[in-house]
Amino acid sequence: MRILLVDDSKAMRVIVRRQLGRLGVDDADVVEAANGTEALAAVHDAQPDLIVSNWNMPEMDGHQLLRTLRAEGNDVPLGFITSESTADMRMEASAAGALFVISKPFTAADFAPILSAVAA
């Protein structure tokens, strides 16, 4: 499974990679982008099976990324990791078509059902 990891914090990308690795995801199957704009280019190049994106980012945030992908007719599964998972934010993400919302801080266990669902 190829995963596109989108976060403006390199530290957080390393942490998410580590958690995905604990679930058996090969490091080579994880592609990174630092914001939504970079992610759009990476989607076209890497053809990911799943996008794990931060919600709040400079240039293009996660919500804009999701809306842009759907407007392009791209239905790749996409979910958010965020430090501000209020009820309003979750409703907004769900309405936009997000597969999941994971709150920071998180553990590998939070990603396990998502990887299973996408792999099925």
Next chain:
Amino acid sequence: MIIGVEEVSEIATSVWASLLERELYEAPVAGALPAAAQVAIDGAWTGRVRVETSVALARRLTSQMFDVPEDDVDDEMMSDAIGELANIIGGNVKALLPTPSKLGLPEPRGGAPAEVIAEAGLACEDEPVTVVVEKFPGPDDRPD
């Protein structure tokens, strides 16, 4: 009072434990600490949340978060790592505040003076950590 020292300490301790697997415990509030980052909250409640610590602890935590030796840690990496801690703690603080509001991106310490709502004095491995919640004057604070 919307949020106090106890709530801020609980959030920071929980983030430290789950993200870093390190203990954060109560300690006297230190003076301004050199490694700091903050996030703004803007909306129904307007203010900021700042995380401060020593350079020694910032370097240690950054080394862990990036999975590199401490000698390989540079200022940009420390700024990223402490900024992410401020982001996560700030996001969890925001969840306890009036809505709607937006969380800003992590930034270095700075900005206009504001009222200190809560200042949690903490420590990790004998190094000081302070989490500060500051509020800007809102419509309710303006004179008639």
